[in-house]
Amino acid sequence: MQWGQIITHDMSMQAGGTQSKKHPTRCCTDDGRLIGLDTAHKTCFAIIVPPHDPAYSQVGTECLNFVRTLTDRDSNCQYAGGPAEQLTVVTSYLDLSLVYGNSIQQNSDIREFQGGRMIVEERNGGKWLPLSRNVTGDCDAVDSSEVCYRSGDVRVNQNPGLAILQTVLLREHNRIADALAALNPHYDDRTLFQESRKINIAQYQQISYYEWLPIFLGAENMLKNRLIYKAPGGSYVNDFDLNIDPSVLNEHATAAFRYFHSQIEGRLDLLSEMRTVLGSLTLSDWFNRPGIIEVGDNFDSLTRGHATQPEELTDINFDRQIKHFLFRRNMPFGSDLRSLDIQRNRDHGLASYNDMREFCGLRRAHSWEDYSDLISVPIIEKLKSLYHSHEDVDLTVGGSLEAHVSGALAGPTFLCILTEQFYRTRVGDRFFFENGDKITGFTPDQLVELRKASMARLLCDNGNRITSMQPEAFRTVSGSNPIMPCTNIAQVDLTKWIDQKPYATADPSAHYGRK
Numbered sequence: 001m002q003w004g005q006i007i008t009h010d011m012s013m014q015a016g017g018t019q020s021k022k023h024p025t026r027c028c029t030d031d032g033r034l035i036g037l038d039t040a041h042k043t044c045f046a047i048i049v050p051p052h053d054p055a056y057s058q059v060g061t062e063c064l065n066f067v068r069t070l071t072d073r074d075s076n077c078q079y080a081g082g083p084a085e086q087l088t089v090v091t092s093y094l095d096l097s098l099v100y101g102n103s104i105q106q107n108s109d110i111r112e113f114q115g116g117r118m119i120v121e122e123r124n125g126g127k128w129l130p131l132s133r134n135v136t137g138d139c140d141a142v143d144s145s146e147v148c149y150r151s152g153d154v155r156v157n158q159n160p161g162l163a164i165l166q167t168v169l170l171r172e173h174n175r176i177a178d179a180l181a182a183l184n185p186h187y188d189d190r191t192l193f194q195e196s197r198k199i200n201i202a203q204y205q206q207i208s209y210y211e212w213l214p215i216f217l218g219a220e221n222m223l224k225n226r227l228i229y230k231a232p233g234g235s236y237v238n239d240f241d242l243n244i245d246p247s248v249l250n251e252h253a254t255a256a257f258r259y260f261h262s263q264i265e266g267r268l269d270l271l272s273e274m275r276t277v278l279g280s281l282t283l284s285d286w287f288n289r290p291g292i293i294e295v296g297d298n299f300d301s302l303t304r305g306h307a308t309q310p311e312e313l314t315d316i317n318f319d320r321q322i323k324h325f326l327f328r329r330n331m332p333f334g335s336d337l338r339s340l341d342i343q344r345n346r347d348h349g350l351a352s353y354n355d356m357r358e359f360c361g362l363r364r365a366h367s368w369e370d371y372s373d374l375i376s377v378p379i380i381e382k383l384k385s386l387y388h389s390h391e392d393v394d395l396t397v398g399g400s401l402e403a404h405v406s407g408a409l410a411g412p413t414f415l416c417i418l419t420e421q422f423y424r425t426r427v428g429d430r431f432f433f434e435n436g437d438k439i440t441g442f443t444p445d446q447l448v449e450l451r452k453a454s455m456a457r458l459l460c461d462n463g464n465r466i467t468s469m470q471p472e473a474f475r476t477v478s479g480s481n482p483i484m485p486c487t488n489i490a491q492v493d494l495t496k497w498i499d500q501k502p503y504a505t506a507d508p509s510a511h512y513g514r515k
């Protein structure tokens, strides 16, 4: 057995799946009935709802739409004789492709080509993501005047939290570009764009690896496996390895990383600067309707809400908003994210839970009872009633039932996959921000600054009028993580990017010492 790779070249987006809106290919009728196999599109793999389903039986839904991910077979580029491999349409590096796009063409469509900036549009005194050119296609818009965004990633409109994050990262790019333009008046648009992008990506990698991932993977586990380093100061980590394939593991994108769907909270609080609750939104009212973030003070209040209200537990329970009401538009029920995850596991033909356990160095189970080292007995009893054999348990199911490793938010099998992925994502990236490459790396002075980047500072700098935040924005407010004025939160000092020399891009050969 070996790791399964999703083919490409932020973390994968499977081609042709159900990432955001309703898929144009319909495998069920509008009222949730199955379309006969003879008439359904060949990529259909509809989810059959049992008649006794506690939610869907209320409205007689017997079929949930599911369209198979496109593979190399569909695109006539199949590896000789190998099994079908899923295709992805985004880059697999942590390169903020969600902001900058996945190709030169996508990038050109969202760049301003002035002052190094990305396109933002002014509405109601604020700077927002540019509008989609196909509002009713990209969003669940009631009419074509509704706000619907265009960005580097088509999922931007999927939920309000994501639209906020996309906006914050876009504004951050322009904030950096404006600062660099003031510090280096001799820089042209292209230099400003590339340098700002490079800083924005570095901050994003710093935040992802040093602030966010430790909560999920455990800081000790990350240190031990060389995903992060202790107190690096201004020193480089030159761990780039040409032999490490940085593309996204199928087991990661289709099982392990989706486990965090369990954390999704269906109620989105709106909070004042004093952190009093002004109201709340219901997630399923706002799938693919991102315009809500531009209404009144919602951008700031929702941002404070996301930073303040706790996530749901990482466990076997999933919020009704995604379990019954995903993309429901104004219908009483929608789709079920948990079912989609399980069906996607089968669509991609992932290895079984038992095989993956063994591959990760855990004990292979030879009977149901052998799972009791990691899964509780009542849950094993439930599994027995659902699967014919202990060998049949899907990876996405078994992995999410394991007791968590101490200090992490996943059991050993998922943690093995997540750790392998995030090791590859850094070590396989020759531009990872901690690398000391003479041409592409940062100076030690700049690295010291980048290591001060935080989610709190990003939210402070790119809200409309957010003036306070807790320093660890991914953690709830507490005595040791109190709300404080933004001015007290460390800032990346961009004066370390003052470039004394005339910039050398006019003569790229100068970099390589060629004549």
Ligand code: HEM
Binding pocket: 011, 012, 013, 014, 017, 018, 019, 020, 158, 159, 252, 253, 254, 257, 258, 260, 261, 264, 322, 337, 340, 341, 344
């Ligand atoms: C409101 C929040 C979210 C919603 C509504 C949502 C919804 C979805 C949907 C509909 C899909 C595609 C399902 C399919 O057809 O196979 C998906 C994929 C995925 N989601 Fe989420 N998700 C959310 C948050 C998250 C979070 C917080 C994480 C991880 C921390 C996550 C990780 C993933 C991953 C890894 C995939 C597979 C992406 C790919 O490879 O194509 N999602 N999500």
Ligand SMILES: [Ca+2]
Binding pocket: 262, 263, 264, 312, 313, 314, 315, 316, 317, 318, 319
């Ligand atoms: Ca949960």
